[in-house]
Amino acid sequence: MVTILQVSRQAGVSTATVSRVINNPEVxxxxxxxxxxEVIERLGYRxxxxxxxxxxxxxxxxxxxxxxxxSVYYGLMLEGVELALRKVGYKTIAESSQATSExxxxxxxxxxxxxxxxxxxxxxxxxxxxxxxxxxxxxxxVLLNRYLKSHADRCVYLDNVQGGRLAAEYLISKxxxxxxxxTGPTKFYQTNDRLKGLxxxxxxxxxxxxxxxxAEGDFHEAGGETATAHLLDTxxxxxxxxxxxxxxxxxxMETCRRRGIRVxxxxxxxxxxxxxxxxxxxxxxxTVRQPLREIxxxxxxxxxxxxxxxxxxxxxxxxFEAEIVERATVMDAAP
Amino acid sequence: MVTILQVSRQAGVSTATVSRVINNPEVxxxxxxxxxxEVIERLGYRxxxxxxxxxxxxxxxxxxxxxxxxSVYYGLMLEGVELALRKVGYKTIAESSQATSExxxxxxxxxxxxxxxxxxxxxxxxxxxxxxxxxxxxxxxVLLNRYLKSHADRCVYLDNVQGGRLAAEYLISKxxxxxxxxTGPTKFYQTNDRLKGLxxxxxxxxxxxxxxxxAEGDFHEAGGETATAHLLDTxxxxxxxxxxxxxxxxxxMETCRRRGIRVxxxxxxxxxxxxxxxxxxxxxxxTVRQPLREIxxxxxxxxxxxxxxxxxxxxxxxxFEAEIVERATVMDAAP
DNA sequence: CTGCCATATGTATTCGGTTACATCAAGGAA
DNA sequence: TTCCTTGATGTAACCGAATACATATGGCAG
Numbered sequence: 001m002v003t004i005l006q007v008s009r010q011a012g013v014s015t016a017t018v019s020r021v022i023n024n025p026e027v028x029x030x031x032x033x034x035x036x037x038e039v040i041e042r043l044g045y046r047x048x049x050x051x052x053x054x055x056x057x058x059x060x061x062x063x064x065x066x067x068x069x070x071s072v073y074y075g076l077m078l079e080g081v082e083l084a085l086r087k088v089g090y091k092t093i094a095e096s097s098q099a100t101s102e103x104x105x106x107x108x109x110x111x112x113x114x115x116x117x118x119x120x121x122x123x124x125x126x127x128x129x130x131x132x133x134x135x136x137x138x139x140x141x142v143l144l145n146r147y148l149k150s151h152a153d154r155c156v157y158l159d160n161v162q163g164g165r166l167a168a169e170y171l172i173s174k175x176x177x178x179x180x181x182x183t184g185p186t187k188f189y190q191t192n193d194r195l196k197g198l199x200x201x202x203x204x205x206x207x208x209x210x211x212x213x214x215a216e217g218d219f220h221e222a223g224g225e226t227a228t229a230h231l232l233d234t235x236x237x238x239x240x241x242x243x244x245x246x247x248x249x250x251x252x253m254e255t256c257r258r259r260g261i262r263v264x265x266x267x268x269x270x271x272x273x274x275x276x277x278x279x280x281x282x283x284x285x286x287t288v289r290q291p292l293r294e295i296x297x298x299x300x301x302x303x304x305x306x307x308x309x310x311x312x313x314x315x316x317x318x319x320f321e322a323e324i325v326e327r328a329t330v331m332d333a334a335p
Numbered sequence: 336m337v338t339i340l341q342v343s344r345q346a347g348v349s350t351a352t353v354s355r356v357i358n359n360p361e362v363x364x365x366x367x368x369x370x371x372x373e374v375i376e377r378l379g380y381r382x383x384x385x386x387x388x389x390x391x392x393x394x395x396x397x398x399x400x401x402x403x404x405x406s407v408y409y410g411l412m413l414e415g416v417e418l419a420l421r422k423v424g425y426k427t428i429a430e431s432s433q434a435t436s437e438x439x440x441x442x443x444x445x446x447x448x449x450x451x452x453x454x455x456x457x458x459x460x461x462x463x464x465x466x467x468x469x470x471x472x473x474x475x476x477v478l479l480n481r482y483l484k485s486h487a488d489r490c491v492y493l494d495n496v497q498g499g500r501l502a503a504e505y506l507i508s509k510x511x512x513x514x515x516x517x518t519g520p521t522k523f524y525q526t527n528d529r530l531k532g533l534x535x536x537x538x539x540x541x542x543x544x545x546x547x548x549x550a551e552g553d554f555h556e557a558g559g560e561t562a563t564a565h566l567l568d569t570x571x572x573x574x575x576x577x578x579x580x581x582x583x584x585x586x587x588m589e590t591c592r593r594r595g596i597r598v599x600x601x602x603x604x605x606x607x608x609x610x611x612x613x614x615x616x617x618x619x620x621x622t623v624r625q626p627l628r629e630i631x632x633x634x635x636x637x638x639x640x641x642x643x644x645x646x647x648x649x650x651x652x653x654x655f656e657a658e659i660v661e662r663a664t665v666m667d668a669a670p
Numbered sequence: 671c672t673g674c675c676a677t678a679t680g681t682a683t684t685c686g687g688t689t690a691c692a693t694c695a696a697g698g699a700a
Numbered sequence: 701t702t703c704c705t706t707g708a709t710g711t712a713a714c715c716g717a718a719t720a721c722a723t724a725t726g727g728c729a730g
Contacts, residue, residue, distance in 0.1 A: 001686095003685095003686055003687080004686065004687060004688095005686075005687090013709075013710085014709070014710045014711075015686085015687075015688090015710095016688080016689075016709075016710065016711080016712095017708085017709060017710075018687095019687070019688060019689080020688095020689095020708095020709090023688080027707085027708080028708075028709085029707080029708055029709085032708080032709080046444065046447075046448055047448065047686085047687075048389075048448065048450065048685090048686055048687070049445075049448045049449045049450070049687095050385055050388045050389045050394070050449060050450045050685090050686080050687090051389050051685070051686035051687040051688090051715090052686080052687055052688075053385045053687090053715095054383075054385045054386050054389050054685090054686080054687075054688095054714095054715050054716065054717085055686075055687045055688040055689080055714075055715055056687080056688055056689090056715085057688095057715065059385070068410075068414060069404070069410045069411075069413045069414045069417065069429075070407060070410040070411050070413075070414045071407070071410070072405060072406070072407060072410075075403075075404045075405040075406070075407075075410050076404075076405050078404045078405075079403060079404045079405045079431070082404065082431060091430075091445070093428045093429075094404075094428075094429060095426075096414070096417060109381065110384075110426070112381075113381055113382065113383065113384040114384050114385060115383065115384070115385045250615050257617075276612065277611065277612065277615045280585050280612045280615045280616055281615055281616075281617065282592075282616065282617030336716095338715095338716055338717085339716065339717060339718095340716075340717090348679075348680085349679065349680045349681075350680095350716090350717075350718090351679075351680060351681080351682095351718080351719075352678085352679060352680075353717095354717070354718060354719080355678095355679090355718095355719095358718080362677085362678080363678075363679085364677080364678055364679085367678080367679080382716085382717070383715090383716055383717065384717095385715090385716080385717090386685095386715070386716030386717040386718090387716080387717055387718075388685095388717090389684095389685050389686065389687085389715090389716080389717075389718090390684075390685055390716075390717045390718040390719080391685085391717080391718055391719090392685065392718095
């Protein structure tokens, strides 16, 4: 490995000058600068980032904590963070939490140990209190797709209440009045917000949500299947089913198919997220889209500006709205 | 930030001793050890990984270069790497290449600059020659899902020839004889290997592949759609269509649906990969599965053992076999 | 009691950079 | 000519740990 010392010797200057050529070229005389650059080129010198980070007490890197790497939901947000930071010359490094509170803690700290200048945390499992304490201690960490009212300015998220309301309004506009829903785990704040929005939207039309038509799912396909079966078994009639994510909607469609229930003729199904499975289902899933890439990008930029102290975050959008993507699983309710 | 120096002062020992307590507890006297541990606990000390990496000239981490974070294909392999390395106490850090040769180079070097002990590279875009040179220079780097015969022991991959042959054998066993295929871009070695296997498998049954029934796709859904349209337009009859990945199979099914061609009654469709879209399509896609998590895990372990010099890699499986996952898109050909 | 060895701990250097401060030379103003 | 300013470069400390080597302590054999 070639070090800055070797470059400096070859070029007949001090290491300080080489360092300047790399980080602050304009303060170096043009002749020396070119000579040093030539040597760097010739030796194929590349600065050791570890040493640089240590000396400069900054890593020009933002860390990201997500549940896992294998689902598109997290992948898209991570991609959003990475592409946005790339534009401002920052790197991204991600660590997975395995969807446990301990994993979230460990990943977060581990990123900090690596001297990430900021970290973007997607946490489903840590309690509000603990998050608040951690955010207080880590002034450059931000929350991804989670809202903590004590630290609202450190959160970048989808407005889930609005998303739930939108779902209600859309289904109502299609003439549905008996609406069922499959939620995520109730411990997730998303679940409660979407439910709250759903209630609001229904209330506007004078509809109240029948508690028997609310089933708890797990955000996975299997949970969607069993929850749907459960709803169907209650024998309470409903014409539309709002699932809190697309995977569960896929499960719902599967259960309907197995029971010979036609979608959307007999039951309309509405998903949430708009990840790729939505467009692969048959019929294609109508869903509430959340702009995951944009949300990730905003979170990355927020962490970056907190880290660099740039006030550039003023004006940054941190709350995002969901929108309906109409495909083929919702149709007008029979009059 | 609390440093090792502060801990050492509080505990009344030297920094060397604190360092030992952390990395080599058994050589420290039990009384001092406990005292130091108590101080570490009380102060909430966490070793600065950057400093540690610099001093020890190792980072206990393996880097991974992949195209992007948003597709399950890469996500699964990355997950495989991460989980496997976690078990041996190593960390993983990933960087995306944006699917360009320059991006692959940059990501690779950037990981090296961070002193990753090894790196797992998924490269579609670098030429064999350049890869060979880079692998020579980086004795702890390995190739993921790519085969370079000059560095066979540094590659972990699916046997694509076997995969192609398996596809042929399976379709033949279902009575198909007129078989079409949609490949990936021809510059990818996977494409050529799968095609070679397909030829081999067909040849065993005395069948030759009609060049007009080979269309080039792009590994994306859109490419699958247009390639299918193209194949259909040639008017040459075929009863089965082998797509080189699941996304293109999804596109193929879409085109068939639009043209009113029933799958599998009129045309059987076989995919490749077995990522989640496969099970969401209707009917569910029969496909050639590649064990992406396992492949990723093996690559991670290989890089790790090259890095640590452990001979543990002897006996490590580095070539993986594809297998058929039967679902609903392939049926017996009409006699 | 002496000497030797094993164990426990400290000292000081090192990793590869960055950066505050010192130094030096050249040019311009008085 | 002299002094001061400005720009270019060097010197040396420092970032926070790891570790080779030196040293101190205690136990035991002879």
